[in-house]
Amino acid sequence: MFSSVLAKQASYVVLPENVTDKPTVLSFLVEHFGQIGADVWEARVSDGKVHWQDGTLIELDTLYRPRVRVYYYREVASEPNVPFDEKIIYTDERIIVAFKPHFLALHPSGNVINECLVNRLRAKLGIETIVPAHRLDRATAGLILLCLYPEHRQQYHDLFKHGLICKEYQALAKLTPELLANNKSGQLALPLHWTVKNRIVKGEPSFTMKVIEGEANTHSEISLIEVRGEVGVFNLSPITGRTHQLRVHMQSLGMPILNDKCYPQLQAKAQDDYNKPLRLLARRLHFTDPISGKLIDLECEAICS
Missing domain, CATH: 3.30.2350.10 (Pseudouridine synthase)
Incomplete structure (x- = not known):
């Protein structure tokens, strides 16, 4: 049920412009992610798991470059395999409404890397930019609205923020x-x-x-x-x-x-x-799409006893 797990999708951090006391990318990563040991970051860099946006690998002595993205792959010793499938209920050119099963996290957190709805959908659809528009507890099943591209998220998130859904x-x-x-x-x-x-x-x-x-x-x-x-x-x-x-x-x-x-x-x-x-x-979920003006009204099956 458990195995050593490397994230399938890269995470990234933008190197801040106001940092002047970190000569290398490695020194910044070690301090910025204080909960992760320096030896872990050194091993990740040595193993080719840290790179610039163009794919060029970052070395142990690579110099710090402000305002540039550094990509890395989260890794945990083990990750539970949730034995329930997500379902895509609706999709168009901007959004997905998916069914999230019980026990499946919405996005990566803690020991959860790949076994979450966002990364399952990214892998299934080949779209690495999918982001959720709102929250749903790991313990709760049901419909969740996600955006295919981050630039649309705020408009759909505002539906929840302002009670328009x-x-x-x-x-x-x-x-x-x-x-x-x-x-x-x-x-x-x-x-x-x-x-x-x-x-x-x-x-x-x-x-x-x-x-x-x-x-x-x-x-x-x-x-x-x-x-x-x-x-x-x-x-x-x-x-x-x-x-x-x-x-x-x-x-x-x-x-x-x-x-x-x-x-x-x-x-x-x-x-x-x-x-x-x-x-x-x-x-x-029942709402009017804030971009297209289309009325969307979706339901999933009722809860069982």
Whole structure:
């Protein structure tokens, strides 16, 4: 399942103009990427894994040149192979809407290099410039909008920033005892709707979020649309777009999403259990293309039980 991995796509850094105390490219890389040992950079340079934009290799003594791109290949000792496939739902001359499976990261980070949606799509389509227009958690499956070329990203990102795109999610969660009792007695009328507004800030550890007192900075519309035994099927519309917003809002209703490893309680770090994905799906994207003016309305299949 694991092997030594070298990135298939090169990363790059632009050498800053204001750096005057680094005589060589190597000396800059060692200081700029302080979390990577000098011996690692020396080995990468010696192995021909660092080069200029035209492909010319950088040597151990290559002089520093400001305002020039240096290309390198990220490398990790191991990388998990996510055994689920992405799907291209829609594409045109500027964008892709793809289905990202559970457990697949959106872009490279940490020990993830090639096993992410962006690099899978770059390899599949032969387009190295693909960039995402918004975020989607690694744990969450569903539709993601990406741009073929970086120069278009801001226009599509602004759809999310200014609330000009309709995003709809679906989730499964165990119902509260009160809702279960009402359903059993025949007194639960569907759909049942909640408007959730509260203030969310970073928790501890910092990749989690928590609700505190204060002016609301988040807003979600949540509806219970179906009951399957003790589990409810929910439609969720995030009006704002904070990290983990829907997961925190479901927890605040007393119904955390099934298989959530962060809420209500952070679980110990462990290898992914592919049989227990987070039951949260980004199901629909509905927007007017800011460049072509075309109305785009896309859905993926509903979440399973």
